[in-house]
Amino acid sequence: MANCLVAQSGGPTAVINATIAGIIKGNQLNNYYEKVYGGLHGIEGILQEKFVDLTHMSEEENRILRQTPASALGSCRYKLKRDNVEDFEKLFEIMEKYDIETLFYTGGNDSMDTVAALSEYAQKNGITNRRFVGCPKTVDNDLMHIDHCPGFGSAVKFIAETALQTWLDYNVYTREEVFILETMGRDAGWLAAGACLSNIVDLLVLPEVAFDEESFVKAVKDCVAKKNKCYIVISEGCKYADGSYLAAKNAKNDGFGHAILGGAGQTLKELLLEKGACQRAKVQDLSTAQRAFAVCQSLTDVNESFNLGLSAHLQSCNPEFSGKMVALRRAEGEEYDVEYFSIDASEVANFVKAFPGEWILPNYQGITAEAINYLQPLIVSSPVILYKDGLPAYVKPYYMR
């Protein structure tokens, strides 16, 4: 019996560990691999043979791992370049040394490129006993060929909850108030759009629509004139028509000549004050919390993330399964459900799925009912979170042990 190796890459999410938990649990259910190794800090640590043995993880640890945010195995931004033969050779040597048949790699489109590259390399060199399987994750929800990405639903749930609750707060005074909520989303507006599930967003600014100062300021003025309030959600990646980021406008020099990007929300606030659209405005930038706040996991999201891990394990029991990403699509029918399948990782690599233009209402007025119908099932239900001394229980990261 050969072994397998699981590793994580890219920016983490609130449910990324659930996929690892699924891979481990899958093997405990059918013992296809003798050992399940965890590679620390993605490809970077694998090339240094930094492994832990996860084969016999207890059910309790598996349970807590699913509610532990961020990559418990550590992450990396290291990208295997196709012309870096040395790295490829070293990786295959290590796989041979540890008798690793399958490498499961969790990540976004960069990681799917790694999976595709390694699989191609094996094929070209006639290596049939080393296989590579991609598992999707990204809060950004911008991967192609998958209905939605694990991590996205939980981030949207946290964002919509924050929108709803800060909206209740900003309404309490009779005075004029403008609130600006900034979400992640450098290239795609999925997360910002998700805030609209709260049903309280007045104006939505997405990267998919070139930002026009004049019409936006007018929209704010109209809203404030009508109800003395305006709740705005903006994606960090919003751009002017010339392609420059709003966040860059507010950049400062750090003293070494490097620009420090200000937030898009802060730029918006200053614009609104300058143009007299309002007398005061408050910015809340959700920053890291929106992808790390596992206390607000969507149960749908955790379960799908776990199931993608299980599915990856089970599909990998076919000795010809390589260079694939496991994925999910929406099942037909009235009730929300998903079906699991797989796709060539190369078809996912290096593409970005933007928020659909036909789902965006004109003049910053939010998103269509169809978009709401797409998003709504993804945040439904909450897992029972286990606590210890008033704080969520978590698995100590394996790279810290």
Next chain:
Amino acid sequence: MANCLVAQSGGPTAVINATIAGIIKGNQLNNYYEKVYGGLHGIEGILQEKFVDLTHMSEEENRILRQTPASALGSCRYKLKRDNVEDFEKLFEIMEKYDIETLFYTGGNDSMDTVAALSEYAQKNGITNRRFVGCPKTVDNDLMHIDHCPGFGSAVKFIAETALQTWLDYNVYTREEVFILETMGRDAGWLAAGACLSNIVDLLVLPEVAFDEESFVKAVKDCVAKKNKCYIVISEGCKYADGSYLAAKNAKNDGFGHAILGGAGQTLKELLLEKGACQRAKVQDLSTAQRAFAVCQSLTDVNESFNLGLSAHLQSCNPEFSGKMVALRRAEGEEYDVEYFSIDASEVANFVKAFPGEWILPNYQGITAEAINYLQPLIVSSPVILYKDGLPAYVKPYYMR
């Protein structure tokens, strides 16, 4: 049978409505008052006779009210000035018109001053059938003569959870990382100190200690040298030795000559980059979310807030009870518990309780074990939150109906 009136003032919290829920439920249990009116937007709305009838609130609405953040009755910053005889006379006229025997007023030290002033006015003018009862609330935890304030525990729970979860996120890469978490607390460091419950804070910057650039930069350099990471928590109200706010240093002009305060965390980030203490730093400013995030209520906090409402109602059944604030103190014994009592509102008005100097470790190293022992019980246990379509159920604010 006379009536009573409840109203809310000042900045809201995640559990402020639980006190109102307690006052209403108390009256449903003994029918001391014929009607329980809700006054909208505090004294401001009461002077305009903006009332709703809350007497027969259903158990279901009462239950959901307890998990609804922010002031469901609306709030105000309007302060009754002792020399404004017109306002006083008008208020007593309105109380007579609606036969209001008792006004329950929820708020911080400004609101307790209002309670004291109204009670004194009644006494001076020989008015014996109008009474005033204060109910404490503030996330800042800076009221005197009460062990801790309702709203504080839930805010600390959210802050400590965010600290823990963003810390797990910032650790995933092997590269150097500095993370700065900014909390509320203009005059007192209670909220920032609460982050230390997460047990991951490297450096803590409180308003109670004059900020010294040189020693702080050295502390960061030492921490980064040791572990390549540094997790910093800073209170928005941190000041230099000359009394100026760190946040003011980063102020910009809004185009009309008004200063826009930058955050203390942003100032800290720029300082650290300028001084070469680190190569990159990320700021998360918790802003409004930390006082509004009722999904992360502490059950201890909600229950105490509800019980203070019940206690206020029950103590008010004594016809001589006026000019008082209901309060709680820690019961003696090993197990955490509280006892309810009351104190003259004038003793609470206009004072601020700072975070104790003897609980602060030198050199930004956090807080003592005694401080942790004080804070820890306040975040324990989580209520079962009721959801609707994936988002927390809430009571529509009464001022919007």
